[in-house]
Amino acid sequence: MRVVEKRQLLSAEEIGRTLQRLAHEIVEKSGGTANLALIGVRRRGVPLAERLATTIGGFTHSQIPVGTLDITLYRDDLSTIGPHPVVQSTEIDFPVDDRDLVIVDDVLYTGRTIRAAINGLFDLGRPRRVRLCVLVDRGHRELPIEASFVGRTVQTTDNELVEVRLKETDGEDRVVLVERAL
Amino acid sequence: MVQRLTHLLGIETLTREQITFFLDQAKPFQEFQRYPLKKLATLRGKTVALAFFEPSTRTRISFGTAAARLGADTMALQAEASSLKKGESLMDTVRTLEAMRPDSIVMRHSSSGAPAFVAERLGVPVLNAGDGMHEHPTQALLDALTIRDRKETLEGWNVTILGDILHSRVARSNIYLLSKFGARITLCGPAPWLPRDVESLAPGLRRSYCTEEALEGADVVMVLRVQTERLHEPALPAEEYILEYQLTPKRLQIARPDALVLHPGPMIRGLEIDPAVADGPQSCVLEQVTNGLAVRMALLYHLVGGAAPEVPQTTKE
Numbered sequence: 001m002r003v004v005e006k007r008q009l010l011s012a013e014e015i016g017r018t019l020q021r022l023a024h025e026i027v028e029k030s031g032g033t034a035n036l037a038l039i040g041v042r043r044r045g046v047p048l049a050e051r052l053a054t055t056i057g058g059f060t061h062s063q064i065p066v067g068t069l070d071i072t073l074y075r076d077d078l079s080t081i082g083p084h085p086v087v088q089s090t091e092i093d094f095p096v097d098d099r100d101l102v103i104v105d106d107v108l109y110t111g112r113t114i115r116a117a118i119n120g121l122f123d124l125g126r127p128r129r130v131r132l133c134v135l136v137d138r139g140h141r142e143l144p145i146e147a148s149f150v151g152r153t154v155q156t157t158d159n160e161l162v163e164v165r166l167k168e169t170d171g172e173d174r175v176v177l178v179e180r181a182l
Numbered sequence: 183m184v185q186r187l188t189h190l191l192g193i194e195t196l197t198r199e200q201i202t203f204f205l206d207q208a209k210p211f212q213e214f215q216r217y218p219l220k221k222l223a224t225l226r227g228k229t230v231a232l233a234f235f236e237p238s239t240r241t242r243i244s245f246g247t248a249a250a251r252l253g254a255d256t257m258a259l260q261a262e263a264s265s266l267k268k269g270e271s272l273m274d275t276v277r278t279l280e281a282m283r284p285d286s287i288v289m290r291h292s293s294s295g296a297p298a299f300v301a302e303r304l305g306v307p308v309l310n311a312g313d314g315m316h317e318h319p320t321q322a323l324l325d326a327l328t329i330r331d332r333k334e335t336l337e338g339w340n341v342t343i344l345g346d347i348l349h350s351r352v353a354r355s356n357i358y359l360l361s362k363f364g365a366r367i368t369l370c371g372p373a374p375w376l377p378r379d380v381e382s383l384a385p386g387l388r389r390s391y392c393t394e395e396a397l398e399g400a401d402v403v404m405v406l407r408v409q410t411e412r413l414h415e416p417a418l419p420a421e422e423y424i425l426e427y428q429l430t431p432k433r434l435q436i437a438r439p440d441a442l443v444l445h446p447g448p449m450i451r452g453l454e455i456d457p458a459v460a461d462g463p464q465s466c467v468l469e470q471v472t473n474g475l476a477v478r479m480a481l482l483y484h485l486v487g488g489a490a491p492e493v494p495q496t497t498k499e
Contacts, residue, residue, distance in 0.1 A: 078224050083487065086207065087211075087480075089209055089210045089213060090210065091213075123217050124219075
């Protein structure tokens, strides 16, 4: 699939400032850090969750646990004909029961990934509350899913993609809007 | 021409990359066994036929549980060994299976090559759960996973396989797998169960009729089940087997201090293995069972769902 870059949505500096703001928002709207834990959705949700936890730790002096969640086994498209994707590990080494969880992902689009993430979390226990934090909300929801913490909301068409690049996974911090080359 | 992995018939034709892929894919399923809610919808709506034509409790339950935890339905077929001509009854078997339209077949049969026979004729993935004296690929994979987890690598270990090598499909599959990873394998057992031509299974295999000699320097000791029906053959009474070949604590000390003890099960305590060894810190038998579930889930996930494009392919000869 060929794509053409249309415009940059967030520079490295803007990503940094956005994450700072999101970290403060999360703590503010959680009434503190007691019981709070972040769950990064593979792949790019993971470094985002880790950065948020580090930032929160910096200004609250408490360590927020971070788990990683692979949603492959909970996808809703596995019964369609085609190869099954490679499964990665889910690593949540703290109990989920009664926790105040924030799922962290890079882009919120149809909502199906988050539906799968919720399914995955509920297989592990019964959290007290689950909310969602995303770097970019690009609209076009197909399920009733909403993010409590949003970095940037962007209007997109179905032909466009929001590409989040992070130092940890892609070597640079940048968010761009690209279009499928027809 | 590149062909994807459709069936799991044996280890012999798998590449290192394919084996490593499935061992890696077993890891998330190992973690899954610790979840409070062990039920996925990944294979929902699919049917896995468990066609066991030889008695089996452990492998059948393991595959059945793996399928169920992935959300699949299972069809259990347990037929007694037929007295009819083998070819004839196997074709009937194939037709019966076909009529039930499963999405995949897990098969154990007393004839070597039976799963391959079925795979050629039916259009669904076939997983070999043990065929005659030929292969038991999932056993070798779970053994490899156990070794890799305990020892952090699968490369280059000294492995001693102890027991009835001749009749053991577990031994064969393990020999194929471990030799692909550079293992130095020593086969040990009573002479009638250790014919010279087993050496042709893989390069560099050693044979020994002496347990003490075979255990020297071993990093992994695989103890094979004694198939008690064979003890009535003139060659070997049970007492003699115990005396010469039982893995006792004293014999285990000859191996490396951190050597692993593996057994495919079911164990006959006091026959091929001393209970102290079976229950000791070097014994991996319980991990083998858990890993069996994880490996079988990973295989069903990919084979019943179709291998992902990133899965290393076999090349068509």
